[in-house]
């Protein structure tokens with residue numbers, strides 16, 4: 001197909017208009033599956049825009065699974081079954097080692113200390129300390145002002161329509177999952193989880209006696225063929241940035257999951273822990289945004305986008321579960337600090353949150369690019385880098401037969417800490433060991449030094 005006439009106007013970025021127009025043509029079946037789309041150059045000529053504009057639009061459609069790219073053939077509409085739903089617009093690592101000589105630590109669970117908005121945060125805390133609210137226990141579901149700000153943010157950045165009343169704040173993702181398990185345990189006995197996946201969640205499900213059914217993660221995210229075989233009616237997933245592989249679950253699989261949850265009276269627990277950090281496309285709309293009031297329990301955290309030590313996380317509960325939550329926990333006190341909750345609410349109210357996210361996205365983009373290019377220069381074709389377009393860490397595989405423990409030990413001997421991933425698997429581990437390298441709290445110079453030391457260690 002060489003002709004694709006779209007009407008563009010001046011009021012919003014052109015790439016967004018192209019993306020939205022093609023997406024709705026696909027969703028409305030006006031563009032059928034396997035239809036060949038104009039090339040990036042052809043579409044740019046038709047629409048009188050730059051090639052970069054059409055490229056960015058196509059990359060977003062690709063990342064969300066609406067289209068596919070075939071080598072030397074071009075772009076095609078991807079096949080998937082639609083359901084009648086509304087898609088809104090988006091405006092343990094433990095190793096006992098000698099650690100005294102660590103020069104570069106590629107730890108993932110941290111944020112950039114130097115970029116922390118200390119002044120703005122201090123101003124907000126000073127104000128909040130004068131408010132009556134911080135001298136009390138606070139609301140059971142969490143500070144209502146913060147819940148309101150979170151609801152606004154979710155609409156703006158994740159396309160989720162919710163209200164403060166449906167949001168529950170907690171001190172961590174694991175703590176919220178524990179509360180959820182107490183409620184869900186009455187009706188469900190097993191849960192499907194991604195394999196590999198977030199061990200922190202899996203441990204909670206096991207602790208509460210759920211049978212955990214691992215579903216392999218393949219190139220397109222959760223393996224739906226395996227998933228169809230499971231008799232679990234609950235699934236825990238990280239669809240926007242799969243932990244740890246970084247894969248984005250395509251729209252076809254997202255729709256399939258929503259349909260499954262409706263038909264099974266089951267629930268999808270969507271962990272959207274670091275969706276703010278996509279470096280090449282817009283953030284992918286959350287699963288919950290595809291079908292409002294669906295059987296999706298949405299969970300997110302301030303640990304990645306802001307600060308892990310703040311211990312603030314939240315979930316959006318479907319109405320049925322919200323009622324049960326209120327009944328169950330009415331006599332429990334809120335677990336997150338009221339001072340931090342109200343300070344975060346003021347921080348968001350003043351606009352500091354949005355500018356912080358924008359700044360951090362640019363900062364982390366520079367760091368991840370440095371890490372990836374340095375690794376490519378140092379290891380050439382012998383390295384495979386996974387998940388370099390989003391998140392706060394990457395995975396690497398080296399073409400040698402050395403095991404995970406040895407690679408970590410060799411790196412330590414050069415003063416570098418890198419992290420394992422084998423504990424994230426249930427059952428068989430990958431044939432080639434995979435290591436995790438975080439970069440968020442490292443300077444550009446430290447990243448470069450770290451890679452040089454890794455080169456010494458591994459070649």
Ligand SMILES: Cc1ncc(COP(=O)(O)O)c(C=O)c1O
Nearest residue numbers: 172173174198243273301303313
């Ligand atoms: C997938 C995933 N969800 C949640 C979290 C942690 O969230 P929190 O700090 O709110 O407990 C992590 C931490 O690494 C994670 O990897």
